[in-house]
Amino acid sequence: MSWSQERIDxxxxxxxxxxxxxxxxxxxxxxxxxxxxxxxxxxxGAFKVSQFALDNFWDDCDNxxxxxxxxxxxxxxxxxxxxxxxxxxxxDKLVLLRGNHESPATNEYYGFKExxxxxxxxxxxxxxxxxxxxxxxxxxxxxxxVHGGIAxxxxxxxxxxxxxxxxxxxxxxLAFEMLWNDPREELEDFVPNxxxxxxxxxxxxxxxxxxxDNSLNGIVRGHEVAxxxxxxxxxxxxxxxxxxxxxxxxxxxxxxxxxxxxxFKGE
Amino acid sequence: MVxxxxxxxxxxxxxxxxxxTKLPLDFEVFENISVGRSPENVLVIPDVEVSRRxxxxxxxxxxxxxxxxxxxxxxxxxxxxxxxxxxGKVQLPPNALVKLGxxxxxxxxxx
Numbered sequence: 621m622s623w624s625q626e627r628i629d630x631x632x633x634x635x636x637x638x639x640x641x642x643x644x645x646x647x648x649x650x651x652x653x654x655x656x657x658x659x660x661x662x663x664x665g666a667f668k669v670s671q672f673a674l675d676n677f678w679d680d681c682d683n684x685x686x687x688x689x690x691x692x693x694x695x696x697x698x699x700x701x702x703x704x705x706x707x708x709x710x711x712d713k714l715v716l717l718r719g720n721h722e723s724p725a726t727n728e729y730y731g732f733k734e735x736x737x738x739x740x741x742x743x744x745x746x747x748x749x750x751x752x753x754x755x756x757x758x759x760x761x762x763x764x765x766v767h768g769g770i771a772x773x774x775x776x777x778x779x780x781x782x783x784x785x786x787x788x789x790x791x792x793x794l795a796f797e798m799l800w801n802d803p804r805e806e807l808e809d810f811v812p813n814x815x816x817x818x819x820x821x822x823x824x825x826x827x828x829x830x831x832x833d834n835s836l837n838g839i840v841r842g843h844e845v846a847x848x849x850x851x852x853x854x855x856x857x858x859x860x861x862x863x864x865x866x867x868x869x870x871x872x873x874x875x876x877x878x879x880x881x882x883x884f885k886g887e
Numbered sequence: 888m889v890x891x892x893x894x895x896x897x898x899x900x901x902x903x904x905x906x907x908t909k910l911p912l913d914f915e916v917f918e919n920i921s922v923g924r925s926p927e928n929v930l931v932i933p934d935v936e937v938s939r940r941x942x943x944x945x946x947x948x949x950x951x952x953x954x955x956x957x958x959x960x961x962x963x964x965x966x967x968x969x970x971x972x973x974x975g976k977v978q979l980p981p982n983a984l985v986k987l988g989x990x991x992x993x994x995x996x997x998x
Contacts, residue, residue: 804898806907806994807984812970814899814990821898845903 623698623739631698632746634705639750641709642716647795648780649715651760655682659765659873661842661860662687662719665694669862669870669884670703676882677874678713685758687842687860688719688767688799692730694865698739718754719767719842720799725789752786756798761875762837769841769857770822770830771797772810777834793818802844803827803859805852824853831856840873849873849881891998893951895930898984898992902933912944912995920944922987923956936960936988942973944995951979951995960988 623631651657658677663670663686670686677684690704691697708714720726727733727744736744757766757780764770764777771794774780783795790796800819804811807823831838838856848871850859862870862884870884893912897905910930912920921928925939932941938958945952954976955962963970964977965984979985983995 806896806898811965811984811992814986814992 621739622741628740628743631702631705631740632743634702634709635746635750637709638705638716639753642750642753642755643785645755646781647756647783647785648777649755649758651683651685651715651758653761655760656876657681657760657874658684659840659858659860659875660684660686661846661862661871662689662721663700663870664689664692664721664863664865665696665700666862666864666870667696667700667703668886669864669872670700672884673862673872674703674707674714677872678707681713681874683713683715683760685715685760685765685840686717687765687840688717688754689721689842689863690716690719691732691735692721692726693863695731695735697732697735715758715765716754717758717765717767718751718756718799722751722754723789723799724748748788749786752788752790756780756783756795759836762835763875764834764836764839766839766841767799768797768801768843769803769839770827771795771801772820774798774830775833777836800843803839803841803852803857805857827853827857840875846871848883894996894998896994896996898994900932900934900991905933909996914946918945921956932987932991934988934991936990938988941987951983951997952976953979953983953985958987962987 658681660673690700708716733744774794802821804821805824807821808825809823810820813819813821840858842860844859845866846859846861847868860871860873864870872882874880894909895912896909917929921943922930923939923941924937940956941958942956942962943954955973962973963986964973970986986992
């Protein structure tokens with residue numbers, strides 16, 4: 621069902637402005653210490669969860685960090701982007717990181733490209749361009765926030781600042797792994813992942829040494845299905861999952877000195 | 888020396904809730920532990936890419952062996968760098984990582 625011309629023009633304008641703002645943010649966003657933050661994991665078109673997070677934490681938090689994967693798997697990726705991008709352009713509270721689904725490599729198979737063509741017509745390249753300029757990671761309160769996690773060859777955070785954009789797939793191996801890798805506390809090192817060529821699991825040894833070398837407390841990430849949350853490696857690696865398609869609970873993690881788990885309760 | 892028991896732990900499976908699950912491998916009860924998709928196996932793996940009867944695990948002396956049962960999508964042992972396909976039988980090192988097909992990885996530990 622095609623959207624009205626007015627709504628099409630509005631989303632395309634949001635996309636263009638957001639792209640400019642993503643470029644100005646750089647590939648790594650440093651938010652500082654002592655902040656009250658809400659983290660939202662993969663939403664995959666669950667715009668009601670995005671709205672819930674914005675409604676409940678906007679006034680009360682210093683930042684709301686979304687960990688990527690706004691589209692695909694559910695045909696409301698555009699509605700989700702409408703909610704997120706319009707708020708993203710208001711001030712600097714909302715952080716929107718890139719996920720592995722902000723890419724033509726996934727959109728061609730999981731529905732977003734088709735959704736755009738159906739609702740907007742021939743405008744999918746506008747989204748590719750915006751996605752390819754989104755930031756890869758943020759650091760807040762000593763936590764690295766990133767969609768997948770750490771990558772082989774990533775030893776210092778400064779390397780993330782040097783990642784080149786736009787990178788639509790991304791082709792850069794470091795960037796690719798940051799969007800695709802998964803933590804496994806049962807493993808020690810990097811081990812090939814089942815997600816396909818070039819994806820890895822990161823084990824406990826490599827994670828702890830990365831955190832130590834960069835004076836970080838932990839990692840907050842999304843990317844894997846969970847009933848809201850998964851804590852591992854003695855709570856140092858936290859997965860937040862905020863979709864509805866997986867038919868488990870959508871979680872929002874609140875960090876205010878300690879962690880608080882909040883679940884989306886429906887409308 | 889008291890020998891520990893062997894366990895299989897799921898690292899990756901299409902059924903994400905199974906990850907981290909640890910199951911004992913009881914060689915006192917089953918000399919050969921069959922691994923596969925169909926319910927008559929000792930160790931049932933819920934993954935469409937795993938063959939009905941995919942592999943067997945057994946002890947020989949103090950060593951643990953894994954033998955592929957001509958599975959369609961293969962059995963692989965991690966060598967520290969890549970998952971090498973297992974042709975026939977292979978002796979498992981401590982904390983072996985075994986891949987069955989392309990979506991299931993288990994770790995075999997002795998505690």
